[in-house]
Amino acid sequence: ExxxxxxxxxxxxxxxxxxxxxxxxxxSVSSSYLAWYQQKPGQAPRxxxxxxxxxxxxxxxxxxxxxxxTDFTLTISRLEPEDFAVYYCQQYDDSxxxxxxxxxxxxx
Amino acid sequence: QVQLVQxxxxxxxxxxxxxxxxKASGGTFSRFAINWVRQAPGQGxxxxxxxxxxxxxxxxxxxxxxxxxxxxxxxxxxAYMELTSLTSDDTAVYYCAKVGEGYYYHSSGYSYGDAFDxxxxxxxxxxxx
Numbered sequence: 202e203x204x205x206x207x208x209x210x211x212x213x214x215x216x217x218x219x220x221x222x223x224x225x226x227x228x229s230v231s232s233s234y235l236a237w238y239q240q241k242p243g244q245a246p247r248x249x250x251x252x253x254x255x256x257x258x259x260x261x262x263x264x265x266x267x268x269x270x271t272d273f274t275l276t277i278s279r280l281e282p283e284d285f286a287v288y289y290c291q292q293y294d295d296s297x298x299x300x301x302x303x304x305x306x307x308x309x
Numbered sequence: 310q311v312q313l314v315q316x317x318x319x320x321x322x323x324x325x326x327x328x329x330x331x332k333a334s335g336g337t338f339s340r341f342a343i344n345w346v347r348q349a350p351g352q353g354x355x356x357x358x359x360x361x362x363x364x365x366x367x368x369x370x371x372x373x374x375x376x377x378x379x380x381x382x383x384x385x386x387x388a389y390m391e392l393t394s395l396t397s398d399d400t401a402v403y404y405c406a407k408v409g410e411g412y413y414y415h416s417s418g419y420s421y422g423d424a425f426d427x428x429x430x431x432x433x434x435x436x437x438x
Contacts, residue, residue: 236424238354245404245431246346246354251424289354293408297419298370299344301354 203228203292205302212307220277222305224290229270234293237266237275240304241286249288250275277307285309311336313343313405313429320435321395328391329432331405338386339363342408342420345379345390347401348431355401359408359419360388366418395436405429 204227214220224235233253238246248257250266253273263278277284290302316330331343345357358369360379367379378391388405409423 232422234422238425240354245428246406246425247428248424248426251409251426257424257426291354291424293421293424296415296417296421297359297368298356299359300356301346304353 202298203230203294203300205290205292205300207288207290207302207305209305210303212305213309214280214307215309216280216282218280220275220280220284220307222275222277222288222307224268224273224275224302226271226273226292230273230292230294232294233269235266235268235273236291236293237264238289238291239284239286240289246289280307282309311341311407311427313407313427315403315405315429315432318433318435320437323395323397323436323438325395325436326391326393327395327399327434328389329403329405329434331388331390331429333386333388333407336407336410338381339383340410341388342412343379343381343388344406344408344425345377346404346406346425348404349398349401352401357390357403361414361418361420362388364414364418366414368417368419392434395434397436400434400436402431402433404431 237250362381406425407427409426412420412423
């Protein structure tokens with residue numbers, strides 16, 4: 202089972218700043234099967250990034266993903282007020298379980 | 310546009326069972342890979358399992374072995390997840406989520422290769438004595 206570890210646990214920033222969130226896998230995630238989700242309080246998660254760097258439909262271009270192997274990054278170039286939420290990475294590699302990281306809370 | 314609508318909140322007794330539904334609208338339900346994910350209060354996301362009606366296959370996380378059953382009714386485009394022998398640790402919001410249609414099917418009975426692009430709104434299950 203691939204374990205995903207996200208850091209930091211909490212990130213305190215201000216609107217307009219750049220956010221960098223990390224996701225490290227316990228073993229290599231093959232074929233770039235790594236996604237990022239955003240979750241706001243009381244809402245279901247929303248897919249932001251899949252295939253490490255591909256933005257899902259309707260996701261603004263201030264969100265970008267990068268990385269390979271075991272180290273992955275979600276970057277939000279200029280934070281908007283609506284970006285403050287919890288972010289999860291997930292691997293959907295070629296065998297279940299399709300594990301999630303423990304999440305990073307992005308707060309003002 | 311595919312939408313997933315889940316059944317309403319449940320309050321259950323210790324040791325009982327719960328069955329949650331996830332009704333899809335839009336798309337071709339039989340081709341969907343529907344996953345179930347839960348989230349305990351204040352906690353992260355936990356993958357539970359998956360059903361793929363087209364291949365009549367299911368798979369689930371080892372920790373739910375013997376307690377979880379996932380089914381699908383193609384005539385109503387509805388997926389179900391039943392969890393038995395409930396404990397207080399099962400108190401959580403349960404989500405169904407559809408895998409993007411670029412997924413691959415592995416002969417061992419699971420999908421891989423695409424993320425969860427559509428989510429249901431969640432179903433709160435509270436377990437108490």
